[in-house]
Amino acid sequence: MQLRNGPQTIGLVTRLLHWGTMLLVVVMLALGNRIADMxxxxxxxxxxxxHKTLGFLVLALTLARIGWHIASPPPPPIGPRDVAHWAARAAHWAFYALLLAIPLTGWAGSSATGIDVMIADRWTVPPLVExxxxxxAFWFRLHDILTKVLFGLVTLHMLAAFKREMDGDGTLTRMLKGRT
Ligand code: HEM
Ligand code: HEM
Known part of the structure; x- marks a missing residue:
């Protein structure tokens, strides 16, 4: 079982980070919409x-993922360096930016309420804004907009992954099993 990424293969650490984050993000989008209506x-x-505790977990996993990908870069998308290649790369960068910005805007909005922001009801984190x-209103509005952008991007990303897999290039198989 290969932990690190290879020139054409995706190691176990990257795959666990990818699918673990995906599960958390799906739960967080649903949970966020639920609490915003309450x-x-x-x-x-x-x-x-x-919601806040899982949000901090997403932030920590994203920082770990960036660190891991500096130490062990994932392989480039399969296929020629065409428009689809650069669109996939841009989407991956946008995911990293959103997975940092969304927890930070949620943290800022929660700090602005004046109530202590806590992780697991146990650890208080410092307020980000007064x-x-x-x-x-500003930070929660931004949090809301960015989560909608994330939802749109996840939908496109998922459809692109299915399309490429059905076209037979093995993109989804590689993210599941590590190799095509
Ligand atoms: C990747 C991580 C996160 C995702 C995907 C996410 C997603 C969402 C979504 C979809 C909403 C509903 C937005 C709306 O309809 O107005 C929401 C609301 C909220 N989020 Fe997050 N969130 C994340 C992280 C965080 C963090 C780290 C915090 C705080 C430390 C936080 C605090 C809140 C609060 C308090 C609300 C309710 C805002 C209101 O009442 O208008 N979120 N979140
Ligand atoms: C919250 C949801 C998701 C996020 C944030 C996300 C993010 C990412 C990112 C940043 C990458 C680049 C590699 C990495 O950093 O691990 C990636 C690759 C990939 N994702 Fe997702 N993803 C999500 C959901 C999904 C879903 C639902 C599918 C398919 C059912 C999927 C399929 C793939 C595939 C196949 C790759 C590899 C692409 C390649 O080899 O070029 N992802 N994803």
Missing amino acids: QPGLDNLWLYGL ASAEAE
Whole structure:
């Protein structure tokens, strides 16, 4: 079982980070939309706590993923260096940017409420911005917009992966098994 990425193969660490993050992001998009529609109260505070804790986990996994990909770069997309190749690369960079910016805007919006931001109800993280109603509205609006961009990009990325697999280039097989 190869842990590191090769020139044409995707190692176990990258695959676990990819699919683990995917599962978390799907849960987070659903959970975020759920809490945004709720009136915060004592009975549902745990859902906010869960969303924040999992959001920090996504942030930590994304930093780990960037670090790992500096140490062990993943192979380039399969096929010629055409428009689809560069579109795939741009989408991958955009994912990294979004997976950093979304947790940070959620953290900033939560700091702006003036309530302590906690991980797992246990560790308090420092506020990113000063508390104010304007800052809260601004950062949560940005959080909302970026999550919609992420949702759109995930949909396109998934369709592209299925299309390439059906065209027979083995792109999806490589992300699942490590090699085509
Ligand atoms: C990848 C990580 C994250 C994803 C995908 C995500 C996703 C979302 C989504 C889809 C919403 C609903 C937006 C709306 O309809 O207004 C939301 C709301 C929210 N998120 Fe996140 N989020 C993430 C990380 C975080 C983090 C790290 C925090 C705080 C530390 C956070 C705090 C919140 C809060 C408090 C709301 C409710 C905002 C409101 O009441 O308008 N999120 N999130
Ligand atoms: C939240 C959801 C997702 C995110 C954020 C995401 C992000 C990424 C990123 C950044 C890469 C580049 C390699 C890496 O850094 O690991 C990648 C590659 C890939 N993803 Fe996703 N992905 C998501 C969901 C999916 C889904 C649902 C599928 C297919 C069902 C998929 C299939 C692939 C494939 C096949 C590759 C390899 C592409 C290649 O070899 O060029 N991804 N993904």
